[in-house]
């Protein structure tokens with residue numbers, strides 16, 4: 001079959017599945033939800049499975065950002081007055097609607113992102129878990145806290161959490177739903193209004209989230225989406241918002257940090273990674289084939305970690321360190337697993353590995369692999385594009401013999417490509433793991449969990465999974481983010497909410513002013529205070 005005929009067949013099949021389920025009417029309705037003026041140029045969105053056009057949204061301008069932030073600022077004044085429990089109830093309704101309508105957002109995520117349904121479902125889970133978690137903990141996190149006063153009895157002090165105001169979220173294309181709305185959920189429940197600039201490749205997933213939030217009862221204007229170019233809209237957002245949440249590349253993060261410094265607005269950033277995994281001699285190998293075994297399979301876990309989202313996951317594994325005793329068993333088994341994972345364009349659950357997202361991604365991934373192979377790396381699995389499946393498909397790839405001269409040795413590939421290295425000594429493996437400018441995620445695989453925990457403590461990464469690639473850390477209520485060049489601040493957990501607030505301390509002085517006690521001159525005041533301070537030194541819990 002000729003490639004063009006094959007492509008048409010794939011396109012037809014995907015289109016048939018899509019229109020039978022939801023249809024283009026949904027996209028048109030979603031596009032109408034963009035917070036932009038009219039008329040505007042169309043921002044055309046592609047289906048990576050086929051290279052064909054999915055639909056378009058109006059392309060926002062810097063003026064649209066100014067208007068959106070103004071509307072958000074006005075809406076936030078009422079939103080902050082809504083009791084936290086009522087804000088949390090909207091989050092729970094959003095949670096229920098996402099689960100009930102998962103089929104719809106799964107189609108949208110897959111069609112504009114090109115990932116497998118299994119990986120798209122990770123986004124649904126994350127949005128629901130995040131909404132439920134913050135719905136349940138926000139009242140407690142945001143409640144005013146009684147703090148120890150300057151002097152016992154003479155003052156009372158409370159810490160309040162005030163919203164920042166308008167939070168701007170700039171998000172990437174790789175997990176477009178969860179990496180936009182997950183952060184927005186925390187910002188909203190803290191009493192902020194939010195303006196999201198989604199990636200130009202994937203605006204529909206975020207527009208869907210905004211539509212569902214409106215159905216869940218979120219007041220108008222509190223959450224707005226302005227699609228458009230980051231380079232064009234980014235500066236307008238930074239010039240007008242009160243806080244910035246950015247997920248994307250380290251290079252863009254640096255640029256944004258410089259701009260934010262001009263206004264001294266605070267930000268958090270989740271950036272790139274070159275994530276390692278350490279497989280120890282006693283790692284539980286397990287068997288392939290989901291559902292046939294209980295227990296941990298390092299082969300399955302690492303294969304998933306390399307191929308999830310076609311490797312376009314900030315936390316996916318690109319460096320694999322395997323101890324000598326298990327290397328010759330484990331590495332061929334992993335190569336075999338990668339070769340046999342179902343790959344292709346499908347809106348069904350039958351496929352594990354989807355497509356890369358764009359020409360740019362295909363070119364970068366191909367260039368990294370070709371450069372490595374040209375310089376002597378050995379291909380153990382994959383290594384090639386798969387134009388027979390769709391324009392941007394690339395085989396899950398395992399490379400051996402990767403050296404410092406090769407681009408993929410240190411730079412983030414952001415594709416289903418992993419370099420495997422042999423090691424004898426654990427100290428040496430840890431040193432190699434930490435020898436990176438990045439520090440986002442890592443994993444350690446061993447039957448001896450105590451030993452793996454000791455290794456985790458020595459790894460410079462914001463999250464470390466033990467016998468898990470990234471899902472156990474990511475989906476937990478514990479903070480997630482990067483060491484070194486992988487980020488600033490944390491999402492998830494308590495810090496993931498509190499970063500969207502300002503701490504405000506309100507202290508009340510009672511009876512007498514503590515700066516000048518009655519009947520005491522300055523010298524006597526100093527003597528009395530010194531005695532008091534000395535005495536307090538021996539009262540546990542008093543600062």
Ligand code: NAP
Nearest residue numbers: 171172198199200229230231234248249252270271272314
């Ligand atoms: P990117 O180029 O930095 O783009 C990410 C977002 O930033 C997009 O919305 C983009 O808009 C916008 N943008 C681009 N230039 C900008 C500028 N000058 N000012 C303001 N915004 C700007 O990132 P990418 O390469 O597409 O995404 C992949 C990267 O994200 C990888 O490095 C990956 O590791 C990282 N990532 C990190 C995490 C994490 O949690 N740590 C999660 C996911 C991805 P347009 O593209 O629409 O112009």
